[in-house]
Amino acid sequence: xxxxxxxxxxxxxxxxxxxxxxxxxxxxxxxxxxxxxxxxxxxxxxxxxxxxxxxxxxxxxxxxxxxxxxxxxxxxxxxxxxxxxxxxxxxxxxxxxxxxxxxxxxxxxxxxxxxxxxxxxxxxxxxxxxxxxxxxxxxxxxxxxxxxxxxxxxxxxxxxxxxxxxxxxxxxxxxxxxxxxxxxxxxxxxxxxxxxxxxxxxxxxxxxxxxxxxxxxxxxxxxxxxxxxxxxxxxx
Numbered sequence: 546x547x548x549x550x551x552x553x554x555x556x557x558x559x560x561x562x563x564x565x566x567x568x569x570x571x572x573x574x575x576x577x578x579x580x581x582x583x584x585x586x587x588x589x590x591x592x593x594x595x596x597x598x599x600x601x602x603x604x605x606x607x608x609x610x611x612x613x614x615x616x617x618x619x620x621x622x623x624x625x626x627x628x629x630x631x632x633x634x635x636x637x638x639x640x641x642x643x644x645x646x647x648x649x650x651x652x653x654x655x656x657x658x659x660x661x662x663x664x665x666x667x668x669x670x671x672x673x674x675x676x677x678x679x680x681x682x683x684x685x686x687x688x689x690x691x692x693x694x695x696x697x698x699x700x701x702x703x704x705x706x707x708x709x710x711x712x713x714x715x716x717x718x719x720x721x722x723x724x725x726x727x728x729x730x731x732x733x734x735x736x737x738x739x740x741x742x743x744x745x746x747x748x749x750x751x752x753x754x755x756x757x758x759x760x761x762x763x764x765x766x767x768x769x770x771x772x773x774x775x776x777x778x779x780x781x
Contacts, residue, residue, distance in 0.1 A: 547613065548572045548612050549573050549613050549614070549615060550576060551573060551617060552576040552598075552618035553618025553619065554573075555575070555586050556618065557719075558755075560586050561751070562617065565753065566615075573590075574594060575593050576618065598641070599620075599630060599634045605645055608645045611649060613654075614653070615657070616639065616656050618634075619635050620686070631686035632689065635686040636693055639693055643705075656708070658687050658708065659709055661684040662688045662709065663709075664679055664684065665680070704766075708758050711773070713746055716748075718748065739779045741779050743778075744776035745772070745777070746772045
């Protein structure tokens with residue numbers, strides 16, 4: 546029975562990764578912050594450990610006995626924090642996990658980035674090789690996080706894979722729920738002509754993609770954008 550660590554296990558995407566890993570026979574350890582909202586993993590049979598990526602420095606016990614890490618935790622929709630906080634979590638937190646994982650003999654480290662590191666795509670669709678073009682603090686910090694993971698792989702010969710999700714939706718999501726509620730109630734007001742493009746992915750599909758990146762030997766050193774079959778206009 547392989548052992549997996551999922552960081553930010555109480556989050557939307559990570560909670561689906563935890564459930565699918567359990568279904569595949571993994572033993573799952575979830576890394577969460579103390580006092581975190583746990584409703585998305587309520588009743589899910591995972592072992593919990595507590596740490597703060599921005600503050601804690603020793604993650605050796607967290608990595609003990611782990612075969613594969615799914616690093617999904619991030620400072621994302623975080624308000625009223627200094628700019629530096631995004632780098633403390635998304636870059637330095639990642640560095641601490643990488644170093645602990647290598648020291649513990651972890652076999653694979655799957656890092657969750659975001660398609661937002663590429664910013665606006667001029668002539669969509671784009672491949673993973675398309676240039677970086679972050680548009681905010683979060684995306685800038687995720688670019689630096691990606692570069693850190695790739696450099697660590699190259700320098701330390703440590704097996705990593707990077708996943709870039711596109712817009713994620715599904716049961717448990719609260720971000721797109723706000724949009725869906727207005728549409729359902731017939732009160733949605735379109736801003737602009739509705740022709741702006743958006744690419745989405747269903748959360749269960751994304752979770753399967755994360756797990757494939759962890760299981761497949763061919764994923765080592767690679768970056769994968771995971772999205773649905775195609776992009777849509779906002780009107781669609």
